[in-house]
Amino acid sequence: MVLRVVVLAAAVVVSLVADGGVGDWDRPVAGGVLLGVMTLWTAFATWAYRDAGRRGVALLVADLAVALAMLGLTPLVKGDGYAATIPGFWVMGALLAWGVRFRAPGGLVAGVLLAGTDLLLRETVVGANWANAFLLLIGGPIVGYVCGSLQQLTAERDEAQRAAATAAERARLARVVHDGVLQVLALVQRRGAEIGGEAAELGRLAGEQEEALRSLVRAQDGPDGGPVGTRDLAEALTRLGSRPGVEVAVPGHEVPLPARRATEVVAVVTEALDNAARHAPGARAWVLLEAWGGTVEVVVRDDGPGIADGRLEEAAAQGRLGVSQSIRGRAADLGGTAALTTGPTGTVWTLTVPGGDA
Known part of the structure; x- marks a missing residue:
């Protein structure tokens, strides 16, 4: 904004x-009016560009149009053979604004229009006029390129800061989890195996959670905050077949998914199986994995009594987020869906998510 005031002065x-001053112009009064318009527009543009909400395409087009109008009216005011246009380098305000807003292409468009208008209106083009046109042609694109580069560097800096903060938080949580939760889970697993019976099942479940937590703590973060690399979803789901009363059917080939997505799919299936074991003790459950094209579908079915009408809404109101967050929330985050079918003959969850790198 300071630049606009400087170039206006x-x-x-x-x-x-x-060109002999205002007194030697063909229409000095009109020239004074044009200088007044430039002053008023400078004040208006300084106010308008301060608010990001006003910095739209309409303002930029109007800014460039005023600069072009000042150039176009110069021959009418000064007469033929003038050396300097009335706005002079005042047009730099619109030029740089286009470069900042539309980057190098916008700066080039504005430079071509301004330089072209100046040269076309002159009867005689001398070396200084070509030099000014050259400055206009390179000034806008250079400013646009620099602004784009600074924006990219800022985004990369912010991403690096977020990654560093995430790594520090992961290290802190790893210490907390190791000193507390993991040791308790390991103790429950060991004591459950020693006691036997139902305690052995509790120990097995504690062992599964211990392994999941250790994997989470060790996971390397990718750009989206999840583990990098790929994971075979078929192999990961097959492990769930070790649970009592659970049968898993997967394709005879690997179903590779980005590691984070595969981990989330397994978490959804695990939550569905946990719900079945918790609310329908003794019920059998089946997990079916299918993959075709760019889609992965996992069906989790049990032969329990089903979910009573209104039970899910009641659970969400009580703060129990197993279905709303662990199942449906995860599916939505993955860009997929989790459809529920329930009745007296059992409950069926159908999870559909994009496959591959989508």
């Missing part, structure tokens, strides 16, 4: 001394 000074 320069334009007024040049107008007073170039």
